[in-house]
Amino acid sequence: MEEIPISVVMSVYNGERYLALAIESILKQTFNDFEFIIVDDGSTDRSQKIIRKYEKKDSRIRVLVQENQGLAAALNNGIAMARGKYIARMDDDDISLPNRLELQYNYMEAHSEIVASSGLAIIINKWGDEYEEWRTEENSSKIDSRHIDEGCTSLCHPASIIRKAAWEAVGGYSSDLKYAQDLDLWLKLGEHGVLANLSVPLVLYRLHSNSASGIHRQEQYECMIIAVKRARQRRGISEDNSLRVFSGELVPNEKTILYKTAQYQIKKKRYFKAAIYYSSWFIRSFPSLLSDWLVKHLIPHSPWLQHTVEIVDRQHKQIQELQEQLKK
Numbered sequence: 001m002e003e004i005p006i007s008v009v010m011s012v013y014n015g016e017r018y019l020a021l022a023i024e025s026i027l028k029q030t031f032n033d034f035e036f037i038i039v040d041d042g043s044t045d046r047s048q049k050i051i052r053k054y055e056k057k058d059s060r061i062r063v064l065v066q067e068n069q070g071l072a073a074a075l076n077n078g079i080a081m082a083r084g085k086y087i088a089r090m091d092d093d094d095i096s097l098p099n100r101l102e103l104q105y106n107y108m109e110a111h112s113e114i115v116a117s118s119g120l121a122i123i124i125n126k127w128g129d130e131y132e133e134w135r136t137e138e139n140s141s142k143i144d145s146r147h148i149d150e151g152c153t154s155l156c157h158p159a160s161i162i163r164k165a166a167w168e169a170v171g172g173y174s175s176d177l178k179y180a181q182d183l184d185l186w187l188k189l190g191e192h193g194v195l196a197n198l199s200v201p202l203v204l205y206r207l208h209s210n211s212a213s214g215i216h217r218q219e220q221y222e223c224m225i226i227a228v229k230r231a232r233q234r235r236g237i238s239e240d241n242s243l244r245v246f247s248g249e250l251v252p253n254e255k256t257i258l259y260k261t262a263q264y265q266i267k268k269k270r271y272f273k274a275a276i277y278y279s280s281w282f283i284r285s286f287p288s289l290l291s292d293w294l295v296k297h298l299i300p301h302s303p304w305l306q307h308t309v310e311i312v313d314r315q316h317k318q319i320q321e322l323q324e325q326l327k328k
Contacts, residue, residue, distance in 0.1 A: 004084050009075060010091065019093075022096075039078040086162065089161070104202070121133070147187050153183045187231035
């Protein structure tokens with residue numbers, strides 16, 4: 001099997017809402033020498049139809065359809081058929097920035113000691129607007145220390161690139177872990193070589209209250225504990241009070257996201273968009289009687305608020321039209 005530079009691997013499970021954007025962000029990369037392996041992990045929505053549509057358009061796409069087995073098994077199956085020297089991860093609801101693969105390939109080629117790397121991520125909400133930046137450790141020793149001491153991943157999984165030889169050497173993803181597979185993999189790879197982060201944004205990382213990190217917080221926390229304990233046993237680290245696995249909130253609630261988005265848009269001098277988010281946050285932050293009063297009495301007498309509501313309605317109609325096009 002002839003080796004190629006990069007295999008992009010993405011697992012999809014009922015990801016129809018954002019899937020087209022995710023696929024297109026890979027196909028439009030400035031680095032073109034890659035294959036794109038998409039694993040449909042038993043989707044019951046229109047995901048497979050969307051995938052097949054793009055498969056017909058671009059010969060770099062290779063599709064694997066399987067019954068639902070979970071993320072770890074889906075990724076293991078996809079990577080097993082990969083021909084790439086490097087494995088670039090991608091999620092079905094994120095967006096890779098255009099030069100992501102080019103930056104990562106050049107970086108890994110220049111640093112043979114690095115087994116996996118990632119970079120900065122701009123966090124976006126479910127509507128696609130930015131509300132935070134994920135900045136993490138760049139020092140390799142601190143990256144591994146944070147993993148083993150706190151259970152906090154310092155590599156953004158959907159923005160990561162991994163040497164396939166190293167992935168094979170550590171046995172890939174642990175399929176018995178339903179969550180925190182990325183942390184478990186970083187801990188294993190950290191014992192095999194060096195982990196690193198680029199200091200530039202690579203993806204728009206969609207994180208919202210319906211994300212797996214928000215819905216399955218307790219299960220994820222339990223898997224994080226298991227991953228860290230396994231790594232400590234492999235490394236001969238005794239169990240003591242130094243185990244400080246993070247148990248706080250990973251995903252803010254919707255009101256917090258609205259407020260953070262408004263603040264971020266102000267920072268970027270997008271004042272009209274910021275005003276829309278501040279208005280949404282305000283309406284959701286007060287009792288429903290006040291919200292009803294605002295809708296009935298304030299909006300009809302405010303041309304600006306009327307205009308804002310019209311824009312929101314137009315956006316909803318555009319989303320519905322896009323969904324209807326994808327059904328065809």
